[in-house]
Amino acid sequence: QITLKESGPTLVKPTQTLTLTCTFSGFSLSTSGVGVGWIRQPPGKALEWLALIYWDDDKRYSPSLKSRLTITKDTSKNQVVLTMTNMDPVDTATYYCAHRWVEDIFDYWGQGTLVTVSS
Amino acid sequence: DIQLTQSPSFLSASVGDRVTITCRASQGISSYLAWYQQKPGKAPKLLIYAASTLQSGVPSRFSGSGSGTEFTLTISSLQPEDFATYYCQQLNSYPFTFGPGTKVDIK
Numbered sequence: 001q002i003t004l005k006e007s008g009p010t011l012v013k014p015t016q017t018l019t020l021t022c023t024f025s026g027f028s029l030s031t032s033g034v035g036v037g038w039i040r041q042p043p044g045k046a047l048e049w050l051a052l053i054y055w056d057d058d059k060r061y062s063p064s065l066k067s068r069l070t071i072t073k074d075t076s077k078n079q080v081v082l083t084m085t086n087m088d089p090v091d092t093a094t095y096y097c098a099h100r101w102v103e104d105i106f107d108y109w110g111q112g113t114l115v116t117v118s119s
Numbered sequence: 120d121i122q123l124t125q126s127p128s129f130l131s132a133s134v135g136d137r138v139t140i141t142c143r144a145s146q147g148i149s150s151y152l153a154w155y156q157q158k159p160g161k162a163p164k165l166l167i168y169a170a171s172t173l174q175s176g177v178p179s180r181f182s183g184s185g186s187g188t189e190f191t192l193t194i195s196s197l198q199p200e201d202f203a204t205y206y207c208q209q210l211n212s213y214p215f216t217f218g219p220g221t222k223v224d225i226k
Contacts (some may be wrong), residue, residue, distance in 0.1 A: 039217075047155075047163065047217040062214040063120065089140045096162055097179055103169060104210045105199035 002011040004036075004097050004110035010084040011116050012087050018115060021105075022097030029055055035100030038071065040093040041112075047063035048093075052100060053080060064097045089117045121145050121209050123218035125149045131226045138194040141206035147187045151211040154192045155182055157220075158203045166205075169190065197223070 002104045008020035020038070027034055037052040051071040052060045061069050070083045080097060098106035122145040132138050142152065150170040155163035165174045167183035170190055179197040196202055202225055207218040 001145045046219045047157075047208075049208075049215045049217060052215075060213045064214075098162075101168075103151060104215055105165060105208075106163075107165050107174065109164075112162055 002099055002108040004108060006095060006097050006110045006113040008095075008113060008115065010114060011118065013119050014088055014117060016086050016087050018059070018082075018084045018091070020082045020084075020095055020097075020113065020115070022082070022110060024078050024080070024097075024099070027099060029053075029073050029078070029080070031055055035104070036073070037100055038080075038082045038107060039096045039098060039100050039106070040091075040092075041096070042093040045093075050095075051082060052104070063116075071100045079100060088116045091115070120214055121148060121212060121216055122172050123207055123209055123216055124211040125205075125207060125221045128219065128220060128221060128225050132223060133226045134199055136197045136226075138197050138201075138223060140205055141191045142185075142190045142192070142218050142225075144188045144190075144209055144211075148209045148211035150186045151209060152183075152185070152190050153208045153210060154181075155206045155208065156201075156203045157206065163206060168210075171176055194223075 004024040035054040038050040053071045068085045096112045096114040097110045099108040101107040126141045138196045152170045154167040157163040204220045204222045
């Protein structure tokens, strides 16, 4: 059974760096074809694709946020970490991590974690 | 980036109605399209991928069609648990953008 769970701060100040951790079980990020992605959703708004890391350490980012994002994996801990620098109130959102399946679709999602950016 | 539009953005329907949601891509994406359902306070749930392949466990009243730039999600007979917001996502090229969503509400 695949599960994912996001963790990290619920409140960050403007200009700070956000670090979110996705801890997963039921699969290994060392298995060919596997990936973990991050998606966010501002309150009342649509989903936004942020980043994706593959089993072979290939990393893909949203071009609009690429300069601020870093995605890494720790295969031994079954974790994927997303860092976002220079946080702004417009980055207030629920952040989800998800399991990448065939053709890059997300078939399993974490519950999401709400991050508020405010001074 | 490939832009996705969805129509309508809001839909009011009754139980038993046939519902169709359209997703249009700003450029051709072959069949690299997925549909998700999201209920308030919950993570999205994968319904359909490769434009028309039903995800395991998803009721057969959901179906998808289309290729290129125009796609549809159809619910053949709306059930009470189907009231939610539906998003399309293109998987043709990075970034794998989502549509703006279609909220299906109770009439």
